[in-house]
Structures are given as structure tokens and as C-alpha cells.
Amino acid sequence: APVVAVVGRPNVGKSTLVNRIIGRRQAVVEDVPGVTRDRVPYDAQWNGRRFTVVDTGGWEPDAKDRAAAIANQAEIAVQTADVVVFVVDVTVGPTDVDEAAVKMLRRSHKPVILVANKADNQSLEMEAVSLWSLGLGEPHPISALHGRGSGDLLDDILNALPTPPPIVEGGPRGPRRVALVGRPNVGKSSLLNRVSKEERAVVDSVAGTTVDPVDSLVEMDGELWQFVDTAGLRKRVNQASGTEYYASLRTAGAVEAAEVAVVLLDSAEVISEQDQRVLTQVVDAGRALVIAFNKWDLVDADRRIFLDKEIDRELKRIPWAIRVNISAKTGRAVDKLAPALRKALASWEQRVPTGALNQWLTTLTQATPHPVRGGRAPRILFATQAGVAPPRFVLFTTGPLDAGYQRFIERKLREEFGFEGSPIEVSVKPRK
Ligand code: GDP
Numbered sequence: 001a002p003v004v005a006v007v008g009r010p011n012v013g014k015s016t017l018v019n020r021i022i023g024r025r026q027a028v029v030e031d032v033p034g035v036t037r038d039r040v041p042y043d044a045q046w047n048g049r050r051f052t053v054v055d056t057g058g059w060e061p062d063a064k065d066r067a068a069a070i071a072n073q074a075e076i077a078v079q080t081a082d083v084v085v086f087v088v089d090v091t092v093g094p095t096d097v098d099e100a101a102v103k104m105l106r107r108s109h110k111p112v113i114l115v116a117n118k119a120d121n122q123s124l125e126m127e128a129v130s131l132w133s134l135g136l137g138e139p140h141p142i143s144a145l146h147g148r149g150s151g152d153l154l155d156d157i158l159n160a161l162p163t164p165p166p167i168v169e170g171g172p173r174g175p176r177r178v179a180l181v182g183r184p185n186v187g188k189s190s191l192l193n194r195v196s197k198e199e200r201a202v203v204d205s206v207a208g209t210t211v212d213p214v215d216s217l218v219e220m221d222g223e224l225w226q227f228v229d230t231a232g233l234r235k236r237v238n239q240a241s242g243t244e245y246y247a248s249l250r251t252a253g254a255v256e257a258a259e260v261a262v263v264l265l266d267s268a269e270v271i272s273e274q275d276q277r278v279l280t281q282v283v284d285a286g287r288a289l290v291i292a293f294n295k296w297d298l299v300d301a302d303r304r305i306f307l308d309k310e311i312d313r314e315l316k317r318i319p320w321a322i323r324v325n326i327s328a329k330t331g332r333a334v335d336k337l338a339p340a341l342r343k344a345l346a347s348w349e350q351r352v353p354t355g356a357l358n359q360w361l362t363t364l365t366q367a368t369p370h371p372v373r374g375g376r377a378p379r380i381l382f383a384t385q386a387g388v389a390p391p392r393f394v395l396f397t398t399g400p401l402d403a404g405y406q407r408f409i410e411r412k413l414r415e416e417f418g419f420e421g422s423p424i425e426v427s428v429k430p431r432k
Pocket of ligand 1: 188189233294295297298329330
């Protein structure tokens with residue numbers, strides 16, 4: 001298993017963090033300065049990924065005798081690690097000892113995740129800004145003691161680990177999971193049948209993957225896709241479609257299990273409230289989105305004009321959704337589906353480097369500053385992308401932003417970096 005070493009000065013909370021990572025509920029034993037501890041490896045697991053966490057003694061360079069020995073232990077731990085988690089006490093800020101540790105970490109050329117520990121509340125979380133000066137990139141504010149932020153940290157640790165060897169030939173991960181949703185009679189079963197027969201390979205299981213029996217594996221465009229929760233679709237020919245309530249529960253389940261949703265709309269009919277609810281379910285769940293206008297074979301020139309107007313009006317809140325015009329009946333443009341899904345998923349997992357994000361933001365906010373209210377205007381201090389799938393951004397500001405200005409930032413963010421086919425989240429953290 002890959003190795004994660006946790007290092008930092010004495011008393012910054014390394015043991016507490018290790019306890020948190022391995023899910024141990026023991027009395028916390030914090031570092032005692034000057035006392036040598038062995039490097040202790042623990043087995044840990046997060047999101048199904050196993051790794052080893054090495055707890056090290058407090059790192060104190062240049063201290064004599066035993067402290068020096070501990071520093072040495074920590075250095076050895078770093079040398080043998082795949083990823084280093086460097087813990088700093090946010091209530092103290094960066095110290096000379098932390099700076100010295102950073103030099104040692106640089107020499108190691110290992111990926112380092114900077115943790116601002118003891119960020120027990122929001123104002124301490126804001127203090128994490130000061131740790132940018134260490135030059136290790138984005139600080140991760142957490143409270144190892146209370147658990148605040150530890151899930152996000154674990155996600156980032158997993159992301160930094162070397163990619164595991166592929167289980168299935170043809171890709172390091174299982175097939176992408178797709179939800180095929182839409183109101184009754186839009187053509188979900190027809191589309192599933194179409195892609196299943198057009199694209200030769202329909203398989204029920206693939207060695208090394210676990211596919212739920214209610215799912216369908218379909219090859220499209222040379223890639224295997226897992227359509228989730230399609231058992232009902234396959235069987236049903238003439239759908240006696242329960243109540244809308246149950247239909248919406250089924251949709252919610254499929255969307256939850258998927259990474260990307262294909263929402264089918266009926267091109268021959270008006271975009272209804274029920275269609276809107278399905279779209280909202282996907283957006284609220286934070287999944288990538290492809291809208292397939294099905295029954296395109298029924299669209300003539302007149303309908304086309306109405307439909308374009310309808311789209312402008314009804315889909316203006318999701319201009320970023322990828323659209324394909326298909327016919328499950330004739331097979332028209334069904335081959336556009338896989339490329340659309342790939343594009344949406346790429347946006348969904350896109351990561352904007354912090355440097356590029358802040359450079360862009362500085363230029364933007366200089367050109368168009370926040371409007372002045374009561375003699376003052378809040379400033380955006382910096383931004384980071386807090387996560388992916390979907391992309392989540394945090395703006396650290398001197399005060400709350402006007403809703404209109406926040407929407408402006410969001411719109412510009414999309415203009416600059418794309419995210420076609422994916423919802424994004426922007427949240428604001430005003431300094432207290
Ligand atoms: P589901 O309830 O969403 O699974 O919809 P079905 O796949 O059962 O389709 C409902 C009806 O629409 C059936 O009568 C299909 O033959 C018809 N249909 C599906 N796709 C198309 C299409 O692309 N064009 C046309 N003209 N009819 C379609």
C-alpha cells in the first residue's frame with residue numbers, strides 16, 4: 001500500500017490527525033518534545049482505497065541529542081513516503097522551525113499536503129491564509145480534534161497518491177457511470193436498446209469490476225459505459241409508469257449512483273415542469289449533465305423555430321449543459337453521445353491551478369471591482385478550487401459579496417475556464 005507520512009513540529013496535532021485518519025477513538029497522545037518515538041505505521045482506508053499512515057515524532061531541526069534523533073526519524077519517514085502531510089498549527093502560524101522543515105521537505109521532492117490544524121472555527125479557518133507564505137501551495141484548514149475538514153483532506157491525500165495499477169485492461173478505473181433519465185415516454189428504453197444493439201458489445205460482467213445486476217454495460221465509441229439502474233428500462237416496453245412520485249425517486253437513485261446524467265427531452269413536445277424537475281435533480285446532485293433532445297426525426301422547420309425559443313426560455317439557467325439532438329428510433333446522432341459524455345466528465349473533474357485562478361481573478365476584479373456600498377466595497381483576497389466532481393471554488397473575501405457580483409464572477413469563471421457540461425459551485429468565505 002502507498003505510504004503517507006505525517007510530519008510537523010511537536011504539539012501541532014499529528015497524533016490527533018493520525019487518529020482521525022485511521023478512525024481510532026483512543027486517548028490522544030500528543031508529542032512530548034524531546035522524546036523519541038518510533039515511526040509507527042498504521043493501516044488506513046478511505047473511499048475503498050487502502051494506504052499506510054506513518055506517525056512521526058515532532059520535527060525539531062538543530063536541536064541536540066534526542067530531538068535531533070526524532071528529526072532524523074521524520075526525515076527517514078519522508079524519504080520512504082509517497083505523500084507527506086505537513087502539519088502546522090494555525091493558532092501559532094508559521095514558525096522558523098516550520099520554515100526549516102519546509103526546506104527539508106523540498107529536498108525530498110515528495111508531494112506535500114499542507115495542513116493548517118486546529119482550525120476549530122471559521123475565523124481560525126481564515127487564518128490558514130497566512131500559511132501560503134510557506135510556499136507549499138494551498139493550506140488545508142482542518143480540525144483534527146473535531147473532524148472539521150478532514151473528509152476533504154482525505155480526498156486530497158488520495159488524489160496525491162500514485163494511481164493504483166489498472167484492474168481492468170483498457171483503463172485504470174471501472175466504466176463511467178451514466179444515469180439515463182427523463183419523464184415517461186421520452187425514449188429512455190428505446191435509446192438504451194439502440195446503443196446496446198448498434199454498438200456491438202453488450203456485456204453483463206467484466207472481469208475485475210463489480211457491476212450491479214440492475215445496471216447495463218454498453219460499449220460506445222470504443223469505451224465501456226455503465227448505465228445505472230436500467231433494469232426497469234430493459235424490461236418495460238409499454239411503460240405502466242407508476243406515479244410521478246415514484247418515478248422521481250427512481251431518478252434520484254440513478255442520478256446519485258452516476259457520475260454523469262443524460263436527461264432525455266422529447267423534441268416534439270414542450271419542455272414541461274416534469275422535465276424541469278428531472279434537470280433540477282441532476283444539477284442539485286452536482287452531476288455532469290448532457291441533455292439529449294430525442295425524437296429529433298419528428299422535428300420539422302416550424303417546430304425547430306419554436307423549439308429554439310423554448311430552449312432559450314426554459315433552459316437559460318443551465319446554458320452550460322451539453323446538448324445533442326438524437327433519434328433513438330432512426331439512430332440519428334446517437335454516436336454523438338459518447339463524446340458528449342466524455343466532455344462533460346472532463347469538465348466535471350477539471351482542476352484549475354491556484355496560480356492561474358488567482359492571476360485571472362486579480363485581472364478581473366481590477367477591471368471590474370465590486371460595487372461600492374456605503375463607502376466600502378468588499379475585496380476578494382484569493383480563490384482556491386476546493387474540490388472536483390463537481391468543481392467547487394472558495395472565494396476568501398473581506399466581506400460578503402453582492403449576489404449579483406458573485407454571479408458575475410461565476411459567469412466569468414466559466415467563460416475563462418469552460419466547465420461545459422458540469423455544474424460548478426462558488427462559495428464565499430468573508431473574513432470575520
Ligand atoms: P421511456 O418511457 O422513456 O423508456 O420511453 P420509450 O423508450 O418506451 O419510448 C416511448 C415511445 O416513444 C415509444 O413509442 C417509442 O417508440 C417512441 N420513441 C422513442 N424514441 C423515439 C425517437 O427518437 N423518435 C420517435 N419518433 N419516436 C421515438
